[in-house]
Amino acid sequence: MTRALIAEDEPILAATLARTLQGLWPGLDIVATAPNGVVAVEQALALRPDVLFLDIRMPGQSGLEVAEELAERWEGPAPFPRIVFVTAFDDYAVQAFEHAAFDYVLKPVSSARLGKTVERLRGALEARTALVPDALSQLLGQLQALAPRAAPGKRLATIRAAVGNAVRMIPVSDVVYFQAIDKYVNVVTADTEALIRVPLKELLPQLDSAQFRQVSRSTVVNMGCVTSAVRDDLGKVMLTLRGRPEKPRVSPVYAHLFRQM
Amino acid sequence: MASISPPIHQQRRARLRRVLTDFPLSIGISALLACFISLVTGRFLENMLVSVLIGIVAFTIVYGGRLLLIKRPVWRLREWAMFAALAVLAAPVAHFTGLYTAGLLLGIRTPTLAEYPSADRISMIVFTFLGTTLMVVLIRNRERMRRAQEEQAEAHLRAQIIERQALQAQLRLLQAQIEPHMLFNTLANLQGLIALDPARASDMLDQLIQYLRATLSVSRSETTTLEQEFAAMGAYLGLMGVRMGERLRYRLDLPPALRKARLPTMLLQPLVENAIVHGVEPKIDGGEITISTAIEGDSLVLDVHDTGLGLGQAPARRGGGVGVATSRERLEALYGERASMTLNPAPPQGTLARLTLPLEFDE
Numbered sequence: 001m002t003r004a005l006i007a008e009d010e011p012i013l014a015a016t017l018a019r020t021l022q023g024l025w026p027g028l029d030i031v032a033t034a035p036n037g038v039v040a041v042e043q044a045l046a047l048r049p050d051v052l053f054l055d056i057r058m059p060g061q062s063g064l065e066v067a068e069e070l071a072e073r074w075e076g077p078a079p080f081p082r083i084v085f086v087t088a089f090d091d092y093a094v095q096a097f098e099h100a101a102f103d104y105v106l107k108p109v110s111s112a113r114l115g116k117t118v119e120r121l122r123g124a125l126e127a128r129t130a131l132v133p134d135a136l137s138q139l140l141g142q143l144q145a146l147a148p149r150a151a152p153g154k155r156l157a158t159i160r161a162a163v164g165n166a167v168r169m170i171p172v173s174d175v176v177y178f179q180a181i182d183k184y185v186n187v188v189t190a191d192t193e194a195l196i197r198v199p200l201k202e203l204l205p206q207l208d209s210a211q212f213r214q215v216s217r218s219t220v221v222n223m224g225c226v227t228s229a230v231r232d233d234l235g236k237v238m239l240t241l242r243g244r245p246e247k248p249r250v251s252p253v254y255a256h257l258f259r260q261m
Numbered sequence: 262m263a264s265i266s267p268p269i270h271q272q273r274r275a276r277l278r279r280v281l282t283d284f285p286l287s288i289g290i291s292a293l294l295a296c297f298i299s300l301v302t303g304r305f306l307e308n309m310l311v312s313v314l315i316g317i318v319a320f321t322i323v324y325g326g327r328l329l330l331i332k333r334p335v336w337r338l339r340e341w342a343m344f345a346a347l348a349v350l351a352a353p354v355a356h357f358t359g360l361y362t363a364g365l366l367l368g369i370r371t372p373t374l375a376e377y378p379s380a381d382r383i384s385m386i387v388f389t390f391l392g393t394t395l396m397v398v399l400i401r402n403r404e405r406m407r408r409a410q411e412e413q414a415e416a417h418l419r420a421q422i423i424e425r426q427a428l429q430a431q432l433r434l435l436q437a438q439i440e441p442h443m444l445f446n447t448l449a450n451l452q453g454l455i456a457l458d459p460a461r462a463s464d465m466l467d468q469l470i471q472y473l474r475a476t477l478s479v480s481r482s483e484t485t486t487l488e489q490e491f492a493a494m495g496a497y498l499g500l501m502g503v504r505m506g507e508r509l510r511y512r513l514d515l516p517p518a519l520r521k522a523r524l525p526t527m528l529l530q531p532l533v534e535n536a537i538v539h540g541v542e543p544k545i546d547g548g549e550i551t552i553s554t555a556i557e558g559d560s561l562v563l564d565v566h567d568t569g570l571g572l573g574q575a576p577a578r579r580g581g582g583v584g585v586a587t588s589r590e591r592l593e594a595l596y597g598e599r600a601s602m603t604l605n606p607a608p609p610q611g612t613l614a615r616l617t618l619p620l621e622f623d624e
Contacts, residue, residue: 010446011506016453036545057442059508060545088445108449 002125004051006033007040007066008086009058013107017053017086020111025118037061041069048078051121056087063087064143068217071136072251082121083136102139137253156206159187161194168194173211176225176244178203180218190243215239216251229258276328283403284320287396291316294392307367315359319393322351324400344397352390425594439476440534450504465503471496476530486623487554487561488520490529494552497530501537508547509537519554521623522561525595528602531588532565532614540569540612548611560599561620568611572604592618 004021008014014033021028031047034040038060044052052070054063061069063085074080085097085104097104103117159170170187179186180200187194196203204212204220214220225242229250232238237250237258250258295312299305326347357374364371372382447469454462475493491513498511533552541548548568555562585604592600600618607613 009508010450010504012450012453012457012503013446015457016449019456038545059543059547088449089441107445108452 001027001029002051002122003029003031003047003049004053005031005040005044005047005049005081006053007037007058007063008033008053008055009035010055011035013055017109020109020114021053021118024111024115025122037063037066040066041073044070044081045073048076049081050079050125051082051084053084053086056085064140065217067136068140068251068253071253072216082124084117084121097139102135137256140253154206155208156203159194159196161187161196163194168192170194172207173222175212176222176241177246177248178212178220179248188244188246213254213257215254215257216249219248221248226258279404279407280324283324283400286399286403287316287320288313290392290396290399294388298388307363307369310367311360311363314362315355315389316392316396318358319351319355319389320396322355323347323393323397344401348390348393348397351393353386355393356386356389439473440538443534446504447500454503461503465500468496468499468503472500483525484523485526486520487515487522487524490524490526491515491552494529494533497533498537498550501542505542505547508544509541510547510549512549512551512553514551514553516554519556519561522554523621523623524561524563524618525591528588528592528616528618529563529565531585532563532616535585536565536567536569536612536614540567540571542569543574544570556620557617559620561618563616563618565614565616566607566611568607571610572606572612592616 002025006014006017008017014035018030018033021030028051031049032043034043037058040052040054040058041061044066052067054066056063058066067083071080083102085102086107086109087094087104088107094104094106103120105113105117156172159172159175161168161170170189170192174189175187176190177188178200179188181195183199184195184197185200185203187196200218200220204214207220211223212220213223221239221241225244226239227242228240230238230240237255238247239250239258240247291312292309294316295305295309298312299308302308323344327344330343360371363369376382447465451462451465451469454465472493475489475496495513498509498513502509502511529552533550536550541550550568551564551566553564553566555564585602589602592602596619600616602617603615605613605615
């Protein structure tokens with residue numbers, strides 16, 4: 001039996017989607033309905049469903065962030081779930097989905113449209129084609145390309161980090177990597193570390209995207225400081241950095257950045 | 262567009278000012294001519310007095326005639342002809358009167374009327390005529406410059422008015438905008454409720470209609486009453502309450518005495534929508550929204566308090582709705598210093614948006 005998880009913050013919409021799905025796909029077992037992104041990740045990891053219906057705009061974490069985190073934390077024998085994104089009206093997101101390998105449905109969900117999605121899902125699950133994280137990385141890449149970025153002139157040149165009662169000025173080019181810790185970001189250079197109170201998500205658009213690349217949800221590395229990428233037995237990719245002993249892990253979503261030419 | 266020409270008393274004052282500035286001009290011309298004549302004949306002081314007196318009379322005739330006869334500010338052939346006629350008339354009269362008055366004042370002999378038809382006298386009259394003509398031309402020039410300046414000022418004023426109107430139109434358009442995300446999500450909920458709970462679906466539809474009516478009719482009126490505004494916000498929060506379930510709690514507090522208080526449309530709604538979209542909706546546990554109002558001195562104070570995520574915590578979202586900056590600009594344009602909008606953190610968590618306006622009531 002195919003098992004599904006629905007992540008939707010509006011209770012009536014969650015109930016309606018569940019009802020419509022059951023009508024279209026009697027063999028589907030809806031194992032959980034998550035009211036927000038954080039719960040969705042935990043339940044998906046605990047229950048290992050085959051299909052995820054993710055609302056894009058949710059409190060806690062967006063549907064896209066849920067997919068990203070799952071790609072990073074998904075382990076074990078169960079294949080990565082099929083994902084269907086659900087959205088009411090997100091112009092630019094829909095634009096990205098047009099080109100992505102992911103299915104999406106628009107709210108209000110039409111029964112006929114959802115029927116097509118169900119058909120596609122059943123076909124894919126029977127064929128057991130593995131859904132590669134590449135599809136997700138492609139989608140995220142497209143969304144990032146569509147999202148506004150700082151013009152070269154407005155890029156951050158110096159990080160101002162408070163250390164005690166002094167403010168340290170750290171040239172962005174000296175940074176080896178940025179590590180998100182809760183609402184803070186740890187700015188790591190070859191010889192120092194400093195915490196700043198800017199979320200990684202806000203920092204990222206202000207950096208030169210050619211030099212600084214996101215390699216996982218919590219890490220952005222200076223590509224110039226990466227000396228090698230090593231794939232272990234489980235297929236996980238780790239980076240070696242110039243001047244730092246840490247070996248940050250690369251999310252499968254971003255593994256394509258470190259493939260041989 | 263309303264006429265922008267100034268009232269009558271201002272026009273009179275402007276005319277007086279014009280006479281006062283043009284008069285020294287004619288005296289100046291007279292003095293110049295006196296110097297010229299003195300170079301030929303000597304007797305400087307006598308010539309100066311005569312010349313200035315002639316100038317005053319000529320100015321009075323020409324200017325008086327101009328004020329009485331010429332109403333149009335434009336100078337065409339007719340106006341020029343009238344001026345020429347005035348100058349022709351003014352020259353002999355001014356010449357004779359001036360000379361005669363000077364004679365009386367200085368006690369010197371002046372030529373009688375019978376002596377006038379002589380080459381000497383006539384050439385002096387022609388001289389006066391030329392002086393008068395010079396005066397007319399200079400006055401005309403000044404007038405043209407003044408006119409150009411006025412036109413420029415008027416064009417500037419008009420441009421400002423047009424700009425303001427364009428801004429207002431743009432604002433109205435913005436105001437009438439309903440966020441598509443909100444609309445589609447509400448419709449999706451309605452669709453669901455029709456199957457799950459038709460009675461509630463009907464209630465929700467009522468609220469949607471009330472909210473849409475309030476939001477879309479904005480383009481047709483500039484002000485509204487607190488009663489109407491609170492009803493619209495009640496409908497909006499009712500919709501959001503159905504959608505968000507237990508995550509949203511809300512309270513509307515409108516004292517009966519303030520029901521008929523007037524306020525501009527679309528000031529309260531963006532604050533309430535912000536409290537939802539940036540405060541309560543993105544917060545996992547949701548929160549409470551309280552809308553309350555009170556009188557402080559001669560001001561109306563409107564508070565939108567939420568226990569949501571707090572300022573700057575919610576993820577940025579694209580487009581939709583009227584921004585706080587736009588509302589502030591509008592308040593500034595409508596009331597200047599007498600109104601304000603503030604956004605402040607409301608510990609332990611959340612935001613307090615406060616709107617202060619001059620208290621006005623519906624008649």
